[in-house]
Amino acid sequence: MSAIFGRVAGRSGCRTHRHGLCGNAAIIRQDRIEYRVFDRLRCAFDIPELMTAFTKGLAKERRKLEHQNGTADIDRLGR
Structure with missing residues (x-):
């Protein structure tokens, strides 16, 4: 690809x-x-502790991006 x-x-x-x-x-x-x-x-x-910290950090970033994308969609629809 x-x-x-x-x-x-x-x-x-x-x-x-x-x-x-x-x-x-x-x-x-x-x-x-x-x-x-x-x-x-x-x-x-x-190392389980390192993987747990990484997974939590990634989940936090994904939530932040999803929120930003949702906010952008709402802003676009409001125009």
Whole structure:
């Protein structure tokens, strides 16, 4: 994959496939990507306390981004 896109909420795939430039039609769900990333991080960290702190920090950032995105959507609709 040269790049990923998210045309369908929670799913990603090759950006150039949409334009017929790549034969990779694979689509992957966000939860599968996150599972793979966290699984590798667990192996790399191999320290439960560090993984817990990282997971909590990531969840906090995701909530913040979701709030910002929701606020942006509300602002856009209010125009």
